[in-house]
Amino acid sequence: MWIAILTITSIALIAGLALSFASGRLPPADGDLVEQVNDLLPQTQCAQCGYPGCRPYAAAVVEGSATINLCPPGGDDTIRRLARLLGKEAIPLAESVVPAVAVIDEAACIGCYHCRNACPVDAIVGAHQFMHTIIESECTGCELCVAPCPVDCITMRPLS
Amino acid sequence: MTAPTYDLGKLHGGLRLQGNKQESTTQPILEVPVPSQLVLPIEQHVGEPAQPVVGVGDYVLKGQLIAEPDGELGAPVHASSSGTVVAIERWPVSRRHGDKAPCIVIECDGKDAAVPSSAIPDYQSQAPADLLLRILDGGIVGLGGAVFPTAQKLMQARTCDTEYLILNGVECEPYISCDDVLMRERAPEILSGAQVLMHALQINVCYVAVESDKPEALMRLGEALAELDDDRIVLKQVPTIYPSGGEDQLVQLVTNREVPSGGLPTDVGCIVQNVGTAAAIHDWILRSEPLISRVTTITGDGVVSPVNIRARIGTPIEEVIKLAGGYTDHVKHLIIGGPMTGKSVTTDEVPLVKASNCVLAISDTAPEGDELACIRCGDCAAVCPVQLLPQQLFWYACADDEKKLREFGLIDCIECGCCDLVCPSHIPLTADFRIAKGRIRELADEKARAERARHRFEARNQRLEHEQQEREAELTRQKDSAKSAGPAAIAEILKRKQQDKKDDPR
Numbered sequence: 055m056w057i058a059i060l061t062i063t064s065i066a067l068i069a070g071l072a073l074s075f076a077s078g079r080l081p082p083a084d085g086d087l088v089e090q091v092n093d094l095l096p097q098t099q100c101a102q103c104g105y106p107g108c109r110p111y112a113a114a115v116v117e118g119s120a121t122i123n124l125c126p127p128g129g130d131d132t133i134r135r136l137a138r139l140l141g142k143e144a145i146p147l148a149e150s151v152v153p154a155v156a157v158i159d160e161a162a163c164i165g166c167y168h169c170r171n172a173c174p175v176d177a178i179v180g181a182h183q184f185m186h187t188i189i190e191s192e193c194t195g196c197e198l199c200v201a202p203c204p205v206d207c208i209t210m211r212p213l214s
Numbered sequence: 215m216t217a218p219t220y221d222l223g224k225l226h227g228g229l230r231l232q233g234n235k236q237e238s239t240t241q242p243i244l245e246v247p248v249p250s251q252l253v254l255p256i257e258q259h260v261g262e263p264a265q266p267v268v269g270v271g272d273y274v275l276k277g278q279l280i281a282e283p284d285g286e287l288g289a290p291v292h293a294s295s296s297g298t299v300v301a302i303e304r305w306p307v308s309r310r311h312g313d314k315a316p317c318i319v320i321e322c323d324g325k326d327a328a329v330p331s332s333a334i335p336d337y338q339s340q341a342p343a344d345l346l347l348r349i350l351d352g353g354i355v356g357l358g359g360a361v362f363p364t365a366q367k368l369m370q371a372r373t374c375d376t377e378y379l380i381l382n383g384v385e386c387e388p389y390i391s392c393d394d395v396l397m398r399e400r401a402p403e404i405l406s407g408a409q410v411l412m413h414a415l416q417i418n419v420c421y422v423a424v425e426s427d428k429p430e431a432l433m434r435l436g437e438a439l440a441e442l443d444d445d446r447i448v449l450k451q452v453p454t455i456y457p458s459g460g461e462d463q464l465v466q467l468v469t470n471r472e473v474p475s476g477g478l479p480t481d482v483g484c485i486v487q488n489v490g491t492a493a494a495i496h497d498w499i500l501r502s503e504p505l506i507s508r509v510t511t512i513t514g515d516g517v518v519s520p521v522n523i524r525a526r527i528g529t530p531i532e533e534v535i536k537l538a539g540g541y542t543d544h545v546k547h548l549i550i551g552g553p554m555t556g557k558s559v560t561t562d563e564v565p566l567v568k569a570s571n572c573v574l575a576i577s578d579t580a581p582e583g584d585e586l587a588c589i590r591c592g593d594c595a596a597v598c599p600v601q602l603l604p605q606q607l608f609w610y611a612c613a614d615d616e617k618k619l620r621e622f623g624l625i626d627c628i629e630c631g632c633c634d635l636v637c638p639s640h641i642p643l644t645a646d647f648r649i650a651k652g653r654i655r656e657l658a659d660e661k662a663r664a665e666r667a668r669h670r671f672e673a674r675n676q677r678l679e680h681e682q683q684e685r686e687a688e689l690t691r692q693k694d695s696a697k698s699a700g701p702a703a704i705a706e707i708l709k710r711k712q713q714d715k716k717d718d719p720r
Binding site for chain 1: 660663664665666667668670671673674
């Protein structure tokens, strides 16, 4: 009986080691798909999907806990591409937004730094107690800086 | 006289189109008098629009700089006649359907007073680099219709190993004959411009390519060449096939070298210039006249007497139409440019610009059948001069498959319109390809933007993490140093603090 127990244990041990080695060395299939999904997302990091960034949303989509129509900046094009990649049906966008950039009313800005800390892509320049401004070319229009502003001097300007 | 040579490369596909050029070539070039008002768009070239350097109310002379280039790619704009600047405002121009664009409007005084001459008749003594800078000041752009700033094109060619200068006198698009009559009437000036170009580029071989349906132009050029006695210049007759006048196609025909996909003629040691551009360079370098006039074909069955005119840049098209006898009763469309690549406009208020090689007034476009499904006959692939597969591209354009569109070389499509003409199902392939090209560019932009945002997001996360680690390290360091100082030191500090409190009880 001991021989049998030892044999089974050693087989399990070898198999376990091999599996843990493989999982460490080979890229996990799901993770790969998450990368692919992430590539299709617009990388605005706006969290409008309810997840803290594009990659977490991509992971949720692959896992199946999120639908593919939650990305407003990506629009219908992103939904179509996601649908094609994942072999799902293209569904209409849950909530659509107009592409826009944030604009700071510089005369009203008090230099509180809150918006700068909120910006996920470091598109706001300025220092404590000094006026802030937005680098328009880097702004992804995520609106995350609008809420933290204590004097409401940030507005979204639609891109023409 | 050097006889035209026939050793030519082979052009794939192409079409023999009905020329309709005779109508406008029966008369010599008609000089258009200076109009009462000139409208000069600040963007008449590829690149950034020029910036006005005159204000409303300023008096300007003929040939005076009124807008200078801004940015890396651009060309200056000069006043075409003397007069007063009355406005700098948006005006309909020959872009899509007469869209408006910023223009400098000059009320002419009729004196046509010019700025003092600054010609350099001994240009051979100038360094090529200086000559190129001089050409830049002349506001000269490619007059074949592409309006790429000539000086920048030459400067790019100087950085490459360029062997041949090719003068493009092919003008393969139907109806247009402005280069033809220019070659007939100003052959010596064209060749002189070629000599200036050869000096500026330090090139010793120049081919002048002319289509076989222009015997008179060939004859005049041959005569002028015999008189000039410059054996660096060779006349070449090329077959009359549309679109042999396309830059890459002409290089293929003349030198039997194929311009690589996404490349330039300089990649195979060639630079192509339109014959009109060469004449403009002669006028600027040797006669000190910047690009303020050009030859334009006014033709089509919508005008009474089709003719080639030489008008100042900025002359409203309605003025030149009057000179061509006015419109006929059955005129329907006005097109700036040729029938294949031109743009339709809705008003004749638009001015003639550097790009306007033709004004086409026609009664009605050829009746086209309804668009049917693609039957995959392959006729389009047979005529495509770039050897693409339009039927496949059409397939992928419908499916919006960006990857496949790139793979099948959509970017190399020259939008000549040959596939449209032969398609038995009347599919507007060129229009579809134009839209698909726009889509590809848009997608690439979007992708680049997303990539940059992701990069910045990751960099920010890394920075935050790094800051957090530093803070923690600092805290541990402080704790450790306090611990290592021992209980005595701690007691000392606490005592001092208590003392401070006593001194300053608040």
